[in-house]
Amino acid sequence: MPLVSMNEFLPKAKANKFAVGQFNMNNLEFAQAITDAAIEEKSPFIFGVSEGALKYMGIEYTVAIAEAAAKKSGLPIALHLDHGSNFDIAMKCIRAGFSSVMFDGSHHPYEENIKLTKEIVKAAHAMGVSVEGELGTIGGVEDDLSVDEASAQLAKPEEAIRFYEETGVDALAIAVGTAHGMYKGEVKIHYDIIEAVVAKIPVPIVLHGGSGVPDDMIRKAIQAGAGKINVNTENQVACTAQIREVLAKDANVIDPRKYLTPARAAMKQVVQEKIRLFGSSNQA
Numbered sequence: 001m002p003l004v005s006m007n008e009f010l011p012k013a014k015a016n017k018f019a020v021g022q023f024n025m026n027n028l029e030f031a032q033a034i035t036d037a038a039i040e041e042k043s044p045f046i047f048g049v050s051e052g053a054l055k056y057m058g059i060e061y062t063v064a065i066a067e068a069a070a071k072k073s074g075l076p077i078a079l080h081l082d083h084g085s086n087f088d089i090a091m092k093c094i095r096a097g098f099s100s101v102m103f104d105g106s107h108h109p110y111e112e113n114i115k116l117t118k119e120i121v122k123a124a125h126a127m128g129v130s131v132e133g134e135l136g137t138i139g140g141v142e143d144d145l146s147v148d149e150a151s152a153q154l155a156k157p158e159e160a161i162r163f164y165e166e167t168g169v170d171a172l173a174i175a176v177g178t179a180h181g182m183y184k185g186e187v188k189i190h191y192d193i194i195e196a197v198v199a200k201i202p203v204p205i206v207l208h209g210g211s212g213v214p215d216d217m218i219r220k221a222i223q224a225g226a227g228k229i230n231v232n233t234e235n236q237v238a239c240t241a242q243i244r245e246v247l248a249k250d251a252n253v254i255d256p257r258k259y260l261t262p263a264r265a266a267m268k269q270v271v272q273e274k275i276r277l278f279g280s281s282n283q284a
């Protein structure tokens with residue numbers, strides 16, 4: 001199966017109140033772990049690739065790995081630029097074979113964010129590629145905001161609704177209290193904001209910063225209207241913990257397969273648990 005746009009599965013997710021996971025691809029082992037978990041769960045999924053990961057892996061390897069995963073699994077998989085910062089990087093990814101892009105214009109003033117997002121939607125939709133937009137500040141590692149500071153930057157429902165109406169994005173990331181990275185304090189999700197926006201737009205809300213959010217809060221967010229949930233840090237933590245453990249036990253290990261095999265298995269378990277939690281098992 002070729003890579004697909006998020007529109008292959010997000011409308012169904014919104015209608016049936018489940019969420020599709022975006023799991024970030026940082027190297028081959030991440031891609032294998034995510035794909036193997038999804039195969040067992042018969043779940044659609046999204047490979048998120050940040051600009052940093054793209055630089056690390058190279059765009060050709062990234063696309064080739066995602067295409068191999070789609071071919072091997074037969075699952076609906078979207079290859080999605082995560083937090084794309086400008087028009088050029090979005091077009092570069094689309095030309096290389098990405099089936100979906102995010103434009104993160106949240107650092108721009110509201111009207112400018114709408115204008116820039118609209119331009120990307122127009123070009124991407126002409127090529128059958130889905131687009132995610134972002135509004136408000138999702139705090140955490142990227143912005144170095146505490147959870148309290150992030151709460152101060154929450155999206156305003158009326159602005160989010162107009163943002164959708166003007167841009168026509170396929171999924172909308174709004175700041176509702178989650179933050180990137182593991183939480184230092186308690187996470188507080190503003191379900192009322194999700195509900196108010198989702199009631200007025202036909203596309204799902206995207207929850208960034210899915211790592212470390214308690215399961216019951218994830219379930220409530222999905223019921224409120226989150227149809228795409230991003231997870232990266234939990235996989236990084238699982239991967240690195242295994243590598244540390246193997247190397248700490250035996251300082252003579254030099255074969256990367258000796259520590260990458262358990263690292264991959266640990267990530268597969270994380271992804272499988274998230275897929276079950278998100279309710280996307282058997283939705284492929």
Ligand SMILES: O=C(O)C[C@@H](O)[C@H](O)C(=O)COP(=O)(O)O
Pocket residue numbers: 024048050082083179180181182207208209210211230231232233234
């Ligand atoms: O960290 C990245 O490179 C990707 C993240 O920004 C991703 O979009 C995301 O929201 C995952 O959040 P996390 O699970 O808190 O790492």
Ligand SMILES: [Zn+2]
Pocket residue numbers: 083180208209230
């Ligand atoms: Zn994010």
